[in-house]
Amino acid sequence: MRTLVRPAVLRTPRGRFVYWSLLVLALVLFTVAFILPLYWMVTGGLKSSAEVARNPPTYIPEEWHPGNYADTWDRLELARYFGNTVVLIGGAWLLGLAIQLPAAYALSKLRPRFGRVVLGMMLLTLMVPATALLIPTYLTVTDVPFLGLNLVNNPAAVWLPAAANAFNIYVLKNFFDQIPGEILDAARIDGAGALATMWRVILPLSRPIIAVVSILSITALWRDFLWPMVVLPDPAKQPITVYFQRIADTTSLNMLIAGMVLASIPLVVVFLVFQRHILAGLTAGSLKG
Template structure:
């Protein structure tokens, strides 16, 4: 059965059809590329302008005076090295705790099928309907006095790690992928004497590398760029992350140095995506397991 499109295949095979098709494709591609790349260009070039030129109206598209030393000045004056380390600790811990909680939870809901599992999944998905601002106060009260152990986690990276693990979207994403794994594969592992934990570690996780890459990227990026929650729980300036630091110094830092600090703070996430883009795209498009 042929698929109906706006332009028939016969029209596309003509010379005029090919010209129109590639012209429209090039214009759309250029438009999207400009929309995504121009903000990056504007931030990088803005950081290398003097503060006076950066405040000029109308703005200059290309810097008249290049000051690439702004990045080194921003690094030294804002002590970005220490806050980079704080942010790496927060993001790495959030990633480790999230996978340690979300993967077993999704595996249990998908393959172990506990009693009332669907009800538990439904209640987890309901939390996605709540605005994040509505959860700030109860989560903050929980962090300041953790139930059962009575520990105050303010100014502790664990105050960010633990809430990051309670992510219903990541659990649902993992569960949907685990649902695609054939039960026969797990039954064969069980017949060979593998228990649920060994089956998860030896069979499920190696197959699930694409979706694990997607969830990892989501968790790390969310922890890296988060602002409101680190601002609330990391009140000691020496423990704060880059996003909180940049907001704190914005009022007395030259604008070009502030933009340079923002560019430096965004470089790790851009590099992370470029390195793992194949795994991310594979995880987003994975819909079945090929034997």
């Protein structure tokens, strides 16, 4: 087995010392790189407005103001914009799964005619920069083809583009390809149709990858700023990311930082709750017999 360090070197005291020293140093540097911005953000919300703007900055708050978070929640009316964000993300996530799962199942197991062509065209959209698609997508939601609907200031303007995610379909299809065809044949022998097979066989086996796709979708939607700002000009319907940008010039810096910390908590909680499924999905490549 080829490794970066020869086993003979690791058996010497000097080799072990150098190896473990570099490993610990690398782990410490990576930990600091990830933890320091979080620490800076959380402590920034605990400082006074004058202390946040001080130069040079203080690394530990001279005066602790934990009440900043409660004041930020009440004064900035974050509950309303959290609600807007949940509606946008929840609708886009559910609609996305309703479209992406059957599409991936059809391309993987039903093998329709011209399925490879359809998959290739979907993957081709991944090569196009998102900004290049901004104007065509906006023109589409302002005048939906065949329906003539204007979806501006409607949550569907966020739901529909987010549901058409070629990357998620490709990831799901690759996972479905690993499921043995014998399992589907057994379901067909028992009288299950294509829809019943997907619902009763495919989806229960696909929980890890569904969790991965869900987390990726929710994270991307929660951080999205440009598209909601364009299609939701009404301030009362905007998500929390657009709301923070709109009030940035009129809000004290410490309250703005505290609001950003509060806006980050749901994503952290979702990751901690579903991390087991995420790790299982990332390492999924085969099925146990």
